[in-house]
């Protein structure tokens with residue numbers, strides 16, 4: 001059973017001010033985890049985590065992570081704007097997008113972001129996009145450009161992200177060499193190398209192997225094109241233990257494994273220094289965010305159903321990928337009596353279920369229900385289908401106080417894009 005950073009009494013106190021459903025994040029735990037990550041990679045001078053904004057696009061969370069000098073990994077206009085508003089600009093931003101519109105390249109350029117290309121054709125597209133923006137050619141030499149590598153069949157797959165050769169992202173090896181040579185020729189002087197081949201990966205060897213693959217490739221790029229990359233970015237994708245049987249990623253083992261590879265492939269080879277970047281989202285905030293809801297109805301037909309006041313628009317992962325999320329009923333953790341429930345929301349879609357045939361304490365109407373590991377790709381994936389509104393986001397501070405970091409949507413928000421006067 002999970003230990004929560006609040007008990008039933010505290011939650012009732014919070015719910016008296018912010019009615020359920022809401023998301024609440026544990027600031028102390030996020031900070032502790034951020035410190036741990038930095039420590040595991042402290043051996044690498046210049047190590048940096050660029051938080052994947054899409055996982056939890058809330059400026060208050062981004063600002064909290066900025067205390068640890070985490071940058072922002074952005075892939076859209078809105079994410080670039082969020083980064084700027086929390087004070088992440090220039091090389092605090094890694095712009096890793098795909099199928100990228102010209103306006104986003106322009107905005108990323110304006111902000112001075114590290115621009116990570118997803119495709120070989122994007123270099124010319126980017127050049128054309130920024131051509132009207134002043135003395136751009138001169139500045140090409142100051143900026144950092146990066147290419148995203150897709151190893152194709154050279155690297156095994158992973159269940160969420162799938163096989164690299166079926167993934168839409170990144171360059172082939174041959175395209176990489178060509179792109180670095182072209183950019184060098186155009187006056188670019190600062191380069192990085194990126195890949196993202198994991199998603200919710202719990203095996204630390206997979207992450208270490210990814211770093212090894214990039215270290216070797218960086219060598220080859222230097223040999224073939226004369227370009228020395230100043231960083232390698234191993235992407236995000238570090239998993240979290242959603243299921244009680246999952247084992248958390250041993251981040252210290254990742255740090256040590258990559259350090260050993262660095263000593264051998266970079267240092268001993270007289271190459272470098274090379275900075276190590278990563279852009280994790282899930283592992284940074286995922287385990288420290290909770291969706292808090294209440295039992296609204298209990299229904300006994302062919303199965304027992306517990307209908308909550310939250311639905312899949314608050315947390316889509318179970319409906320989308322059949323993902324498992326631990327459910328805790330505060331105050332009933334040690335009650336011996338259990339029943340088996342399908343825990344549902346109110347959306348008119350039968351997959352709107354947070355859990356299927358889950359053993360839980362016997363529930364009553366009004367019980368608080370906490371859905372764990374909702375701190376990344378949770379609220380962020382919210383939507384308004386069926387007229388459902390997105391909930392508030394709250395931050396539980398280290399001193400026990402609670403702060404609203406996003407208000408709940410209202411019907412006015414839902415109707416804001418409609419003009420009833422032209423009806």
Ligand SMILES: *Cc1c(COP(=O)(O)O)cnc(C)c1O
Nearest residue numbers: 052096236237238279280281282
């Ligand atoms: C989604 C994404 C991430 C973050 O992935 P997590 O699984 O949340 O760590 C990082 N980089 C890119 C390019 C992504 O698309």
